[in-house]
Amino acid sequence: MLARHKLDTLLDRFAELEHLMSSSPDPAVYVKLSREYAGLEPLVMRIRGLIKAEGDLAGAEALIADPQIDAEMRELAELERDDLSEQVEKLLQDVRVGLLPKDEADANDAILEVRAGTGGDEAALFAGDLFRMYQRYAELQGWKVEVLSASEGEVGGFKEVIASVSGDNVFARLKFESGVHRVQRVPATESGGRIHTSAATVAVLPQAENVDIDVAESDLRIDTYRASGAGGQHVNTTDSAVRITHVPTGIVVAVQDERSQHKNKARAMQLLRARIYDAERERAASERTEARRLQVGSGDRSERIRTYNFPQGRVTDHRIGLTLYKLEQIIAGEALGDVIDALIMDHQAGLLASEDT
Incomplete structure (x- = not known):
């Protein structure tokens, strides 16, 4: 059942936010208010649509009940x-979904990390395929991808690549991608035509904003050193590489891709803030066992979540039992949304079912 008092409370809060934002608040306060406003606006539009549709339905039923009208x-x-x-039923369902508990980081940008796992050179090539899949998907969403750090494989692909992804609702769309992705295919270097299995690990972290987390300068240890790379790449004679340690948590990040120490430090701080924010979210989530039970998968990055089987042309997401025979379109990023939509719908269905019990 839909609690009507919740709808009234949300409509009142939305009106209050409009008033507060128009009263010239402090810039930091305005940022918080505008984020809450933007988060509520789609749901408020659905609620207003529902109220109107219900009013129209009541009017139609009153007309039908009037003995004075003609046939x-x-x-x-x-x-x-x-x-x-039908319209009211659909809007009711939309509002119920909109009222589900929100992940406060859903609207955030994300840090995407892809690392080669078991499988040697083939794993690095697969990690490269996955990263290009996400790049293409991001492009189709109108998002921006910026590589923060990369270590290339010996024959191509990546041993590790870390990127910033920015745009609308990036974390909400990508957060279920964290985990172990497995590929089954015949490597180009395999003369006997045997199918090999290799893996890559994906981690998606919400980017922290200034209003999300405060990192004190006194908690940081910053070291600089000379950058180095395979084949002389990125080698220079200045201490441009940066390693930052967050002393309270022990989290360490290092960036050496840019020749500018200033740029490397900025990228390292961006990555550090995301990892601190993610660690804090994990700590809070571990205290909410029921909420974690309802997540799609455990969120454990050691969990095998998806298999890409090239000989059969299929992609299987093991968490929800979804198999799609459109591997080429998915690995190209063009049909990745089909998998992501299914994961989000399954997650929402689980939350709705828990509310009905």
Whole structure:
């Protein structure tokens, strides 16, 4: 059942936010208010649509019940009632989904980390395939991808690549990608035509904003050193590489891709803030066992979540038992949204089911 008092409370809060934002608040306060406003706006639009549809439905039913109207008018009102009933049911479901507990980081940008796992050179090539899949998917969403750090494989692909992904609802769309991705295919270097299995690990962390987490300068130990790379790449004679240690948590990040120490430090801080924020979210989530039980998978990055089987042209997501025979479109990023949509819907269905028990 939909608690109507919740809807009234949300509408009142939305009106309050509009008033507060128009009263010239402090810039930091305005940022917080505008984020809450943007988060509530889609749901408020659905609620207003529901209220209007319910009012129209009540009007149609009153017309049908009026003994004074003629048969033709009653027939038209009955058709309108049927259409409005369907509309109300859909809007009710949309509002119920909108009222589900929100992950406060859903609207955030994300740090995407892809690392080669078991499988040697083939794993690095697969990690490269996965990263290009996410790049293409991001491009189709209108997002921006910026590589923060990369270590290339011996024959191509990546041993590790870390990137910033920015745009609308990035973390909400990518957060279920964390875990072990497995590939089954015949490597180009395999003369006997044997199928090899290798893996890559994906981690998606919400990017922290200034309003999310405060990192004190006194908690940081910053070391600089000379960058080095395979084949002389990125080698220079200045201490441009940066390693930052967050002393309270022991989290360490290092970036050496840029020749500028300033740029490397900025990228390292961006990555450090994301990892601190992610660690804090994990700590809080571990205290909410019921909420974690409802997540798609455990969120454990050692969990095998998906298999890409090239000989059969299929992709299987093991968490929800989804198999799609469109591997080429998915690995190209063009049909990745089909998998992501299914994961989000399954997650929402689990939350709705828990509310009904």
